[in-house]
Every structure is written in structure tokens, then in C-alpha cells.
Amino acid sequence: MERRGVLIDPDTLRQMSDELGQQHAKLEQEMYTMAGYEFNIGSPAQLSEVLFTKLQLPTTGIKKGKTSFSTGQSELDKLRGEHPIIELIEQTRELAKLKNTYTDALPKLADEHNRIHTTFNQDVAATGRLSSTNPNLQNIPIRTELGRKIRRAFIADGDKVLVSADYSQFELRLAAILANDESLINDFNGDVDIHTKTASEVYGIPMDDVTKDQRRAAKVINFGVLYGMSPHGLAANTGMSFGQAKDFIDQYFSLRAPIRAFIDKTLAKARTDGYVETYYGRRRPTPDIVSSNFMVRAGAERAAANMPIQGTEADLMKRAMLKVEERLGDLGDQVLQIHDSILVECPEENAQKVADILETTMEEIAPELGIKLRVDVSTGKNWGEL
DNA sequence: AAAGAAAGCGCG
DNA sequence: AAAGCGCGCTTTCTTT
Numbered sequence: 334m335e336r337r338g339v340l341i342d343p344d345t346l347r348q349m350s351d352e353l354g355q356q357h358a359k360l361e362q363e364m365y366t367m368a369g370y371e372f373n374i375g376s377p378a379q380l381s382e383v384l385f386t387k388l389q390l391p392t393t394g395i396k397k398g399k400t401s402f403s404t405g406q407s408e409l410d411k412l413r414g415e416h417p418i419i420e421l422i423e424q425t426r427e428l429a430k431l432k433n434t435y436t437d438a439l440p441k442l443a444d445e446h447n448r449i450h451t452t453f454n455q456d457v458a459a460t461g462r463l464s465s466t467n468p469n470l471q472n473i474p475i476r477t478e479l480g481r482k483i484r485r486a487f488i489a490d491g492d493k494v495l496v497s498a499d500y501s502q503f504e505l506r507l508a509a510i511l512a513n514d515e516s517l518i519n520d521f522n523g524d525v526d527i528h529t530k531t532a533s534e535v536y537g538i539p540m541d542d543v544t545k546d547q548r549r550a551a552k553v554i555n556f557g558v559l560y561g562m563s564p565h566g567l568a569a570n571t572g573m574s575f576g577q578a579k580d581f582i583d584q585y586f587s588l589r590a591p592i593r594a595f596i597d598k599t600l601a602k603a604r605t606d607g608y609v610e611t612y613y614g615r616r617r618p619t620p621d622i623v624s625s626n627f628m629v630r631a632g633a634e635r636a637a638a639n640m641p642i643q644g645t646e647a648d649l650m651k652r653a654m655l656k657v658e659e660r661l662g663d664l665g666d667q668v669l670q671i672h673d674s675i676l677v678e679c680p681e682e683n684a685q686k687v688a689d690i691l692e693t694t695m696e697e698i699a700p701e702l703g704i705k706l707r708v709d710v711s712t713g714k715n716w717g718e719l
Numbered sequence: 720a721a722a723g724a725a726a727g728c729g730c731g
Numbered sequence: 732a733a734a735g736c737g738c739g740c741t742t743t744c745t746t747t
Contacts, residue, residue, distance in 0.1 A: 373743080375741090375742055376726095377727075378726095378743080378744080379743095403727095404726085405727060406728075426727080426728080429741090429742090430728060433742080434739095434740060438741090458737060462731090462737065465738085466738095466739065471729095471739085472728090472730035472731085472740085473729080473730070474729060475729095476730080504736095553735090556735075556736090558735075560735040561736085562734080563735080565734050566734060567735090569734095635734090646731095647737095672737085672738090720747100723746075724743105724745075724746090727740105728739105728740090729738105730739095731736105
């Protein structure tokens with residue numbers, strides 16, 4: 334994958350850079366006007382000075398930081414509505430991030446064929462995942478519409494196409510399997526919307542009555558509570574009160590007793606054996622699990638609870654990639670791996686075959702688990718439309 | 720001038 | 732006192 338590289342359209346990215354730069358300059362001027370003077374938006378210290386000293390925005394509960402108040406997104410959320418500059422900061426930050434990290438940088442790294450060659454590090458992540466550097470191609474934007482435009486600049490060569498295959502709800506499904514939570518497993522096998530189902534059970538209401546906010550809270554729970562998210566963290570993420578968040582978490586674990594038991598078993602192993610491991614035996618040492626420092630110890634517990642799940646995911650992906658490479662032959666080339674997904678470039682006439690190989694190979698990579706994994710496959714001319 | 724820490728934020 | 736896990740990159744600011 335490193336040698337093959339992935340094709341980009343550098344002209345599109347350069348054009349985006351221009352537009353982002355112009356828009357950024359415009360927003361910058363508006364912010365200077367609001368503040369009454371020019372300052373460096375990229376400097377958290379200067380921005381904090383503008384918000385809390387010059388503009389006198391309320392600092393109650395905004396706290397953080399060693400020297401100045403934090404200006405991170407989580408704190409800006411609390412200030413929304415207090416002053417129009419808040420939205421400008423958010424917009425400016427998004428533009429600067431996309432320009433500096435992606436649209437400016439990527440074209441410079443392409444070879445003479447406009448292909449980018451990342452390095453996949455195999456001995457970096459403590460869980461067994463790959464990581465990607467110089468450039469990191471595992472964090473190309475997708476969550477905002479503007480960001481997704483960058484992903485659309487990743488394309489297939491000539492009349493080829495891109496085929497992506499990603500595991501559906503990989504971590505949650507593995508958690509259900511490793512914890513042997515039959516109720517959760519049945520939900521997955523029944524193609525139930527797991528976040529809606531969780532909300533329905535936690536709130537004790539029919540699935541059809543679950544509101545968007547309730548589903549969103551359940552989604553945060555499903556991803557976060559597994560690894561030790563606190564009532565404080567859940568409240569901050571969903572807008573619930575601390576008390577509501579605590580009740581929600583209590584209700585969740587009484588509902589998912591097998592998950593609770595699996596986490597407890599994992600922590601017990603960390604304490605007695607000094608390591609935790611994946612389903613296939615990849616280990617992560619856990620020396621800090623016995624630290625006398627509460628923060629260090631609590632952090633080690635969250636990391637230990639997470640590793641068997643994230644690590645097993647990594648193990649499965651690596652096995653799948655090897656088998657995919659074998660079965661693909663000359664039909665197409667794997668070009669990227671993004672933790673739970675594989676991206677393949679292939680001639681259009683092979684697309685259906687490639688898609689089938691990806692789907693069946695990934696879904697059937699671990700029959701010993703006794704549970705069917707689900708894979709979603711998609712084909713297109715660029716990465717953004719997949 | 721180079722190296723490192725902090726803050727912030729992109730992804731799974 | 733502080734409260735999901737795993738990464739890498741850019742900028743600012745400080746230290747060497």
C-alpha cells in the first residue's frame with residue numbers, strides 16, 4: 334500500500350486552498366472588528382484575552398488551562414449565544430485546520446503521478462492498530478460537508494474506481510461478542526438500530542417513541558461508557574445534567590450486565606497478570622493499573638478496558654487484509670486501511686468481483702467467533718462519495 | 720536555530 | 732481532583 338500510493342487531484346486541492354484562504358481572511362477581519370483590535374486567532378492565549386478580558390464573556394464553568402481560560406470547542410459550546418464572535422471562531426478554526434493540515438500539505442507530498450505514499454507504522458499503537466504518518470491518511474476529513482470535499486479529491490486512476498469496505502459497528506459488535514452479551518448479539522443479528530434500541534431500553538419506552546436527543550445520548554453511551562466515561566463526561570457530551578447522566582449510566586449497565594462483567598474481568602486480569610490481551614492473545618502491559626496516583630490509575634483502567642476490544646479489531650483487520658490481498662490477485666489493489674475499513678483501487682469491470690471478495694472475506698474472517706460480522710461496501714470514482 | 724510542551728482538532 | 736479509548740499534524744510559545 335505504501336508503494337502503490339493513492340491518487341489525488343492536486344488542482345482541486347490547490348483551488349480549495351485559495352478559497353479557504355480568502356474566506357479565512359474575511360472572517361479574520363470581522364473578528365478584529367468585534368474585538369476592537371488585531372490579534373492572533375491561532376494563539377489560545379491571545380484569544381482567551383479577547384474573549385474573557387476584552388469582551389467580558391462569562392467564565393463561570395468555562396474553566397480549564399494553567400495560565401488562561403481554555404478556548405477549545407467544548408468550552409465554546411458553553412458560550413454559544415453569548416456573543417457572535419463565537420461562531421466566527423468556530424468557522425475560522427475549521428477553515429484554518431482544513432487548509433493548513435490538508436489542502437496546503439497534500440499536493441506537496443504527491444509524486445510525479447500525483448500519488449501520495451503514506452507510511453503505515455506497525456509498532457506504534459499500544460493496541461495493535463496500524464498508524465499512518467507523513468502524511469497521516471487515516472484522518473482525512475469526512476464529518477463536515479466542507480471537510481468531505483477534501484476526501485473527494487482522493488480519486489481512482491483513469492477508468493478505474495475505488496471500492497471501500499467497512500465493518501459495521503465494529504467495536505460495539507466485538508464488545509457484544511467478547512462479553513457474550515446475548516441480548517446485544519441478538520440485536521446485531523436482527524439488524525436492529527442499536528443506538529435507538531439502547532435508548533428505548535434505558536428510557537423504558539417503545540423504539541418508535543425515541544427522540545433524536547435520546548438516540549444521540551444512547552450513541553454517546555454506546556461508544557463511551559464501555560471504556561469508562563463518567564457521568565461528568567456524558568453530561569458534557571449530551572447536555573444532560575450530571576444526575577441524569579449518572580442515572581443513564583447506571584441504567585445502561587444494569588441492562589448490559591455482561592458488558593459490566595467483561596470490563597470487571599478485564600481489570601481483574603490487568604491487576605493480577607500485569608497485562609490485558611486481545612481474543613488472539615496480543616498483549617498490552619498495564620503497569621499503571623496499580624499506581625498509587627488516582628488519576629494515573631483511573632487512566633490505566635480505562636485504557637485496559639478498551640484494549641481487548643480495539644486490539645481484537647486490529648487483529649481481525651490485519652488477518653482480513655492478508656486474505657484479501659491473496660484473493661484479490663490482479664483484480665485490484667488495496668491502497669489504504671483506516672482501522673475498520675479497506676480502500677481498493679481497481680478497473681471498473683472488476684468492481685463487483687472486488688466488492689464481493691472484500692465483503693465475504695471480511696465478514697468471514699473469524700468464524701470461531703460464532704457471530705456474523707457485517708460489512709458495508711461501496712463503489713465510486715472518488716473517496717468522498719463512498 | 721533546534722527541540723519540546725501545550726493547545727487544539729482531524730479521523731476510527 | 733478529575734472523570735471514554737487509539738492515533739498524527741499544525742501552530743504558538745518556551746526552553747535549550
